Amino acid sequence: MIELQRIIIRQGLCLRELLARMDEGSAEILLLVDEDGRLVRTITDGDLRRLLLAGVALEEVKLELPEKAPITALEGTDREQILDLMKQHDVNHIPVLDTARRPVKLVRARDLELPILLSTPHMGDQELSFINQAFDTNWIAPLGPNVDAFERELAEKVGVGHAAALSSGTAAIHLALILLGVEEGDKVFCSSLTFVASANPILYQKAMPVFIDSEPETWNMSPAALQRGLEKAARDGCLPKAVIVVNLYGQSSDFDPIVAICEKYNVPLIEDAAESLGASYKGQASGTFGKLGIYSFNGNKIITTSGGGMLVSDDAALIEKARFYATQARDPAPWYQHTSIGFNYRMSNVLAGIGRGQLRVLEDRVDQRRAVFERYSDSGMGGGGFSWMPEASFGRSTRWLSCGVFDTEGAVDAQRFIERMAEHRIEARRIWKPLHLQPLFAECEYFPHNENNSVSDQIFAHGICLPSGSNMTEREQERVIKTFNEIFAGF
Numbered sequence: 001m002i003e004l005q006r007i008i009i010r011q012g013l014c015l016r017e018l019l020a021r022m023d024e025g026s027a028e029i030l031l032l033v034d035e036d037g038r039l040v041r042t043i044t045d046g047d048l049r050r051l052l053l054a055g056v057a058l059e060e061v062k063l064e065l066p067e068k069a070p071i072t073a074l075e076g077t078d079r080e081q082i083l084d085l086m087k088q089h090d091v092n093h094i095p096v097l098d099t100a101r102r103p104v105k106l107v108r109a110r111d112l113e114l115p116i117l118l119s120t121p122h123m124g125d126q127e128l129s130f131i132n133q134a135f136d137t138n139w140i141a142p143l144g145p146n147v148d149a150f151e152r153e154l155a156e157k158v159g160v161g162h163a164a165a166l167s168s169g170t171a172a173i174h175l176a177l178i179l180l181g182v183e184e185g186d187k188v189f190c191s192s193l194t195f196v197a198s199a200n201p202i203l204y205q206k207a208m209p210v211f212i213d214s215e216p217e218t219w220n221m222s223p224a225a226l227q228r229g230l231e232k233a234a235r236d237g238c239l240p241k242a243v244i245v246v247n248l249y250g251q252s253s254d255f256d257p258i259v260a261i262c263e264k265y266n267v268p269l270i271e272d273a274a275e276s277l278g279a280s281y282k283g284q285a286s287g288t289f290g291k292l293g294i295y296s297f298n299g300n301k302i303i304t305t306s307g308g309g310m311l312v313s314d315d316a317a318l319i320e321k322a323r324f325y326a327t328q329a330r331d332p333a334p335w336y337q338h339t340s341i342g343f344n345y346r347m348s349n350v351l352a353g354i355g356r357g358q359l360r361v362l363e364d365r366v367d368q369r370r371a372v373f374e375r376y377s378d379s380g381m382g383g384g385g386f387s388w389m390p391e392a393s394f395g396r397s398t399r400w401l402s403c404g405v406f407d408t409e410g411a412v413d414a415q416r417f418i419e420r421m422a423e424h425r426i427e428a429r430r431i432w433k434p435l436h437l438q439p440l441f442a443e444c445e446y447f448p449h450n451e452n453n454s455v456s457d458q459i460f461a462h463g464i465c466l467p468s469g470s471n472m473t474e475r476e477q478e479r480v481i482k483t484f485n486e487i488f489a490g491f
Contacts, residue, residue, distance in 0.1 A: 144349030
């Protein structure tokens with residue numbers, strides 16, 4: 001909150017003194033009051049700039065400012081009313097007055113606006129009924145009717161044969177690697193432009209990640225880089241045990257060439273669709289192109305169970321084996337007997353109930369996220385100096401996050417831009433730092449899109465993600481657009 005006495009002034013100050021007070025107050029506004037302390041008018045930094053441009057001397061005291069009734073609010077006016085006033089009059093500051101019209105405080109838009117977060121959970125109307133069923137029947141612990149139903153309903157939704165509900169998408173990737181026989185010393189190819197959870201399970205198995213660059217058309221795995229990587233692996237006699245393809249920010253990868261390349265070398269495909277549930281590729285659901293597919297229901301995803309994931313496949317035996325490993329690998333014996341290493345990876349019946357309710361509004365959530373993106377893109381944010389993540393013609397993206405890159409020839413620093421957005425209580429984030437640049441994977445092999453061009457490096461260096469939640473209001477989106485453009489213009 002601005003210290004009021006630093007911005008209250010009275011008649012008799014020269015232009016130089018007004019400029020000094022404006023600088024000292026750090027509020028871009030001064031409050032001119034009469035001898036009784038009543039507000040006469042506001043003076044903005046724009047008012048002072050116009051006086052300077054008109055040739056007014058710095059020592060001039062008799063300043064001719066146009067008459068302008070100040071936009072004010074009385075004590076007790078609620079937050080929403082003040083925000084409406086600001087929007088109506090296109091101002092960012094409003095003095096609050098007492099009944100005698102004396103200023104008692106200055107409020108700024110940034111002090112009133114609630115934080116706009118990147119991607120928040122969006123609950124519907126049906127989740128609670130499934131949770132109540134779990135409580136009413138005392139199915140609270142892992143497994144139960146909601147788990148069975150959630151697995152069946154999600155499999156039907158995406159058109160795959162079988163599904164296992166798990167504690168996280170990371171757990172699903174880990175089990176997928178185990179099911180495909182990945183062991184110590186094996187290689188696993190993985191998209192580089194992704195969150196670390198896509199590759200950490202490779203390390204769980206003491207295997208060696210090999211990272212594959214993105215292509216500019218989709219930001220997803222480059223078929224050209226994958227081809228070069230597998231060609232080299234074949235020459236070296238060390239083909240990977242699996243390829244993990246990540247569908248970035250809600251968009252499916254270009255699966256026709258990727259599947260063909262993997263089949264040529266007989267390497268199974270794991271599809272990391274953690275960010276792309278609800279997307280499609282040539283009419284087929286994201287997550288269904290690999291030997292195994294995974295989804296995430298983390299709190300920031302298209303739909304959420306607060307935390308959770310799903311492993312899917314058309315191979316019933318693989319999913320049954322996944323359930324075995326996910327429940328501590330308990331053997332079918334009359335006592336607790338274990339011949340394999342197991343994990344506590346199953347989803348609870350309560351969380352599965354949330355998932356069942358969320359699944360019923362999946363299409364709505366996708367439409368809402370796409371509408372957020374379209375409102376951004378239609379606004380012309382950044383003009384020609386900012387480009388959105390392209391949507392490939394072969395499918396439909398969920399636009400899980402609205403992402404783009406600043407012109408590489410421009411002056412915008414992505415990190416500084418995000419920090420400036422944060423000053424306005426708007427959360428923006430960097431694009432995932434490619435895994436081949438992470439200290440954790442410093443010794444790992446990497447295949448760029450072509451020999452002289454690492455696409456993911458460029459996207460990371462110049463890209464940002466903007467607030468994209470399906471429950472964003474139009475006012476919040478307008479605020480993001482306005483703030484984005486103001487900051488962009490300042491670079």
